[in-house]
Amino acid sequence: MAPIPGSGLAKGLAVTLRTMTRKSVTAQYPDTQPELPPRSRGVIGLFEENCTVCMLCARECPDWCIYIDSHKETVPPAAPGGRERSRNVLDRFAIDFSLCMYCGICIEVCPFDALFWSPEFEYAETDIRDLTHERDKLREWMWTVPAPPALDAGAEEPKEVAAARKTADKLAAAQAAEPGQAAGTQRAGEPGQPDGPGQPGTPRQPGTPGQEGRA
Ligand code: SF4
Ligand code: SF4
Numbered sequence: 001m002a003p004i005p006g007s008g009l010a011k012g013l014a015v016t017l018r019t020m021t022r023k024s025v026t027a028q029y030p031d032t033q034p035e036l037p038p039r040s041r042g043v044i045g046l047f048e049e050n051c052t053v054c055m056l057c058a059r060e061c062p063d064w065c066i067y068i069d070s071h072k073e074t075v076p077p078a079a080p081g082g083r084e085r086s087r088n089v090l091d092r093f094a095i096d097f098s099l100c101m102y103c104g105i106c107i108e109v110c111p112f113d114a115l116f117w118s119p120e121f122e123y124a125e126t127d128i129r130d131l132t133h134e135r136d137k138l139r140e141w142m143w144t145v146p147a148p149p150a151l152d153a154g155a156e157e158p159k160e161v162a163a164a165r166k167t168a169d170k171l172a173a174a175q176a177a178e179p180g181q182a183a184g185t186q187r188a189g190e191p192g193q194p195d196g197p198g199q200p201g202t203p204r205q206p207g208t209p210g211q212e213g214r215a
Pocket of ligand 2: 050051053055111113115
């Protein structure tokens with residue numbers, strides 16, 4: 001059947017009328033900031049306290065655009081007679097975002113949770129050489145990393161949270177048992193008094209598990 005003359009025009013006008021009445025999806029950037037999804041790949045943030053300079057991210061980066069410099073430092077033994085240890089100290093951590101292809105491999109392979117995606121995207125430069133960003137800038141971007149979403153109902157508890165909770169439970173149980181033990185020590189005989197109460201006082205450091213839970 002031959003098309004009715006002018007039907008194409010009518011269809012086009014119908015589409016125009018339909019879209020004219022819909023709410024616009026464009027935003028007046030930069031006056032209006034876009035609402036980005038929390039997992040947007042804007043830029044990479046470095047949480048340098050977690051970085052052990054293992055070099056895994058730099059080795060796995062397909063573009064070789066992560067630059068890390070470090071030196072070794074000797075740590076004195078924790079106890080007299082112990083051995084000295086050496087540890088890596090980070091001197092430079094930079095990413096060349098003119099080469100980065102936002103594959104996320106560095107973030108995936110980091111065994112110490114030191115790299116994160118931030119939705120920050122306003123770091124355009126007029127000179128391509130300025131797209132190599134150093135550790136201070138990468139550290140600043142850490143503050144723009146959104147908090148992880150809440151777990152689904154019935155989801156398995158993360159390992160670090162479970163470990164922190166177990167430690168806190170153990171401490172609470174030890175503290176709850178403390179008065180009974182102290183009484184027992186007193187009853188067992190006065191000569192034992194100097195050793196008994198001295199030691200239970202030491203493990204009162206409930207701050208540590210809380211910090212682990214946050215990480
Ligand atoms: S996102 Fe990919 S390309 Fe960019 S620094 Fe990480 S590993 Fe390299
Ligand atoms: S993989 Fe992680 S811990 Fe290792 S050097 Fe890279 S950022 Fe640091």
